[in-house]
Amino acid sequence: xxxxxxxxxxxxxxxxxxxxxxxxxxxxxxxxxxxxxxxxxxxxxxxxxxxxxxxxxxxxxxxxxxxxxxxxxxxxxxxxxxxxxxxxxxxxxxxxxxxxxxxxxxxxxxxxxxxxxxxxxxxxxxxxxxxxxxxxxxxxxxxxxxxxxxxxxxxxxxxxxxxxxxxxxxxxxxxxxxxxxxxxxxxxxxxxxxxxxxxxxxxxxxxxxxxxxxxxxxxxxxxxxxxxxxxxxxxxxxxxxxxxxxxxxxxxxxxxxxxxxxxxxxxxxxxxxxxxxxxxxxxxxxxxxxxxxxxxxxxxxxxxxxxxxxxxxxxxxxxxxxxxxxxxxxxxxxxxxxxxxxxxxx
Amino acid sequence: xxxxxxxxxxxxxxxxxxxxxxxxxxxxxxxxxxxxxxxxxxxxxxxxxxxxxxxxxxxxxxxxxxxxxxxxxxxxxxxxxxxxxxxxxxxxxxxxxxxxxxxxxxxxxxxxxxxxxxxxxxxxxxxxxxxxxxxxxxxxxxxxxxxxxxxxxxxxxxxxxxxxxxxxxxxxxxxxxxxxxxxxxxxxxxxxxxxxxxxxxxxxxxxxxxxxxxxxxxxxxxxxxxxxxxxxxxxxxxxxxxxxxxxxxxxxxxxxxxxxxxxxxxxxxxxxxxxxxxxxxxxxxxxxxxxxxxxxxx
Numbered sequence: 001x002x003x004x005x006x007x008x009x010x011x012x013x014x015x016x017x018x019x020x021x022x023x024x025x026x027x028x029x030x031x032x033x034x035x036x037x038x039x040x041x042x043x044x045x046x047x048x049x050x051x052x053x054x055x056x057x058x059x060x061x062x063x064x065x066x067x068x069x070x071x072x073x074x075x076x077x078x079x080x081x082x083x084x085x086x087x088x089x090x091x092x093x094x095x096x097x098x099x100x101x102x103x104x105x106x107x108x109x110x111x112x113x114x115x116x117x118x119x120x121x122x123x124x125x126x127x128x129x130x131x132x133x134x135x136x137x138x139x140x141x142x143x144x145x146x147x148x149x150x151x152x153x154x155x156x157x158x159x160x161x162x163x164x165x166x167x168x169x170x171x172x173x174x175x176x177x178x179x180x181x182x183x184x185x186x187x188x189x190x191x192x193x194x195x196x197x198x199x200x201x202x203x204x205x206x207x208x209x210x211x212x213x214x215x216x217x218x219x220x221x222x223x224x225x226x227x228x229x230x231x232x233x234x235x236x237x238x239x240x241x242x243x244x245x246x247x248x249x250x251x252x253x254x255x256x257x258x259x260x261x262x263x264x265x266x267x268x269x270x271x272x273x274x275x276x277x278x279x280x281x282x283x284x285x286x287x288x289x290x291x292x293x294x295x296x297x298x299x300x301x302x303x304x305x306x307x308x309x310x311x312x313x314x315x316x317x318x319x320x321x322x323x324x325x326x327x328x329x330x331x332x333x334x335x336x337x338x339x340x341x342x343x344x345x346x
Numbered sequence: 347x348x349x350x351x352x353x354x355x356x357x358x359x360x361x362x363x364x365x366x367x368x369x370x371x372x373x374x375x376x377x378x379x380x381x382x383x384x385x386x387x388x389x390x391x392x393x394x395x396x397x398x399x400x401x402x403x404x405x406x407x408x409x410x411x412x413x414x415x416x417x418x419x420x421x422x423x424x425x426x427x428x429x430x431x432x433x434x435x436x437x438x439x440x441x442x443x444x445x446x447x448x449x450x451x452x453x454x455x456x457x458x459x460x461x462x463x464x465x466x467x468x469x470x471x472x473x474x475x476x477x478x479x480x481x482x483x484x485x486x487x488x489x490x491x492x493x494x495x496x497x498x499x500x501x502x503x504x505x506x507x508x509x510x511x512x513x514x515x516x517x518x519x520x521x522x523x524x525x526x527x528x529x530x531x532x533x534x535x536x537x538x539x540x541x542x543x544x545x546x547x548x549x550x551x552x553x554x555x556x557x558x559x560x561x562x563x564x565x566x567x568x569x570x571x572x573x574x575x576x577x578x579x580x581x582x583x584x585x586x587x588x589x590x591x592x593x594x595x596x597x598x599x600x601x602x603x604x605x606x607x608x609x610x611x612x613x614x615x616x617x618x619x620x621x622x623x624x625x626x627x628x629x630x631x632x633x634x635x636x637x638x639x640x641x642x643x644x
Contacts, residue, residue: 059544083550091547098545103538108560108635117556118546153636169546 005032006177006209007056007094011069012079014048014055018063023281025051027233028069033177038203038210040224040241042217042256046278048233049213053179055079057094058086073177092122095170099182101162105154111165112150118172137168141198160191167198171206178203179211184219196222217256221245226317229253232279232289235308239319249311249321249338252290288324296334300324348621355617356406356610360399363609370415370604389415402610411611416603422611425596432502433585433592437577439508440516444573448520449566452527453559459532467524474521483514483587500589511588515581519573526569531562564635571627575620 014026026048033039041049054060056071056078071078073094078086090096098104106114115134116127125133131150138146141164154162163183170178180199184192200223203210212224220227220241227244229237229252237250248254255274262269276293279285285292291301301324309326311319325334371377371385386392390401405412411422455467487510491499497506534540535558543557582594589595593612600608632638 057545059541087547087549089547090545096545098538098542100538104542106539106543106557106561107637109556110636117548117552121546121548121552155637166542
């Protein structure tokens with residue numbers, strides 16, 4: 001906690017109103033992002049990770065609503081802000097890039113125009129100046145022969161290049177925070193790495209903070225400083241990336257780590273999936289959302305929602321996990337699973 | 347390509363038309379056989395059909411559509427020239443209604459999806475698509491012209507005369523375009539690039555028109571070409587009902603009269619017009635959608 005947080009999300013709760021009832025997509029999520037850090041948010045599809053970020057920027061679909069909680073950006077409340085005020089922040093101080101660069105760019109406008117309109121919307125500059133800035137950005141994200149590419153349409157770019165265009169577009173106004181929603185998921189594996197390294201490189205060069213949303217723990221391990229593990233619309237575990245990978249404090253995180261195939265292992269091993277499927281967010285369980293799939297679930301886990309327990313001897317970064325096994329009353333035999341992280345990974 | 351299409355249309359129509367029993371000078375009033383033979387000889391109808399076909403083609407090449415068989419001394423070119431202003435005027439006004447009302451109504455419905463504006467517009471539009479224009483025209487004529495005397499029953503003497511024909515003519519396509527605009531825009535609104543546009547902090551109007559409508563217009567423009575042609579052909583019936591002196595009325599009459607040259611002339615005119623409209627749409631398409639390029643360019 002060396003500096004004041006850039007973004008402070010507190011008890012954020014988002015519902016989608018549907019004909020079948022309210023889908024409780026995000027249920028009381030709290031976290032903060034410090035200036036210049038990379039926060040990785042992991043979770044499987046439907047865990048609420050993307051919706052959390054869309055809620056912060058007020059980009060929910062018409063039937064989505066932030067019903068409780070707040071998001072505070074540099075002391076300014078984002079939740080409940082008028083669309084006009086939010087517009088001034090979107091694309092300026094907080095920018096966002098999306099999963100599929102194939103569909104996230106407008107097919108009928110040149111990429112140059114899509115950059116220029118963003119610059120002109122936020123800065124008092126002429127179109128000529130905006131074009132110069134767009135060219136600089138293309139060079140910054142390493143698009144080859146940038147000058148001639150500005151007048152191309154999205155379909156004239158490859159997937160990786162389109163994602164570079166998206167990144168350039170997000171950087172138009174030197175954002176303090178970049179939200180990257182699964183930026184590498186739709187790309188080839190070789191391109192994924194290039195884009196990740198580009199993001200990491202840009203983050204160091206420009207000093208912005210990044211929220212990196214992904215379901216790929218490998219991506220997090222590569223670039224993130226801190227990690228937020230989400231499940232069933234809630235934060236399950238949060239902490240420094242090394243702490244969480246070395247000694248996960250939640251059975252769900254352990255499960256996620258165990259399901260990564262180990263290419264260095266010479267033994268023929270089957271993948272270890274987590275059995276079961278995520279909860280129905282129309283009627284989420286009263287207790288821990290992971291309890292029905294958890295190998296260590298106790299009666300209490302099904303009945304009551306566990307709070308976040310802080311790991312006592314963690315480093316400066318807080319390491320918390322939402323699991324009843326950390327309660328003093330939990331049986332020592334079960335607590336043991338967290339005490340020997342190396343063994344758990346073996 | 348277009349010339350070939352036109353040639354095929356001419357050929358098909360020519361032989362199909364001649365396949366219909368009877369001829370221009372067959373009627374209930376039996377003409378004396380000598381007179382009928384003389385008339386046939388005058389218009390070349392006594393020659394073998396392939397000769398008639400060749401001489402007709404020859405005429406087409408010089409833009410001569412031949413003499414009308416039913417109106418002595420009148421040439422088909424003149425029939426079209428006289429009727430076109432009326433047909434074009436009503437057609438243009440109807441087209442204006444379709445575009446200037448249909449698209450905005452579709453936008454309003456899409457932006458208020460499932461609210462009262464949407465349900466109302468769509469209910470009316472569904473009726474507009476379902477009810478044939480001649481039924482609408484007849485009912486409107488009865489109510490507004492006969493019962494309430496608000497508009498004249500026939501003719502285009504002042505602006506009030508245009509109201510019913512234009513409304514009847516545009517009703518179907520106006521409803522059709524409103525429905526199409528709504529569904530097209532709704533689809534575009536759900537696209538990822540619309541979220542991107544919002545995430546960039548653009549003004550809602552910029553997002554709607556520059557990003558939304560530009561993409562939503564592509565399927566609408568596809569339909570508009572044939573719509574223009576359809577408004578003109580749709581006027582066949584409407585011109586008949588409102589007794590307007592347009593081309594459409596001549597066309598309907600010419601078929602029952604077996605007025606060969608008039609049938610041919612108007613068919614060719616409409617075919618050429620439709621092709622021109624499709625060409626314009628294709629060109630517009632390229633402006634709207636950069637993914638579509640002329641074959642030679644790529």
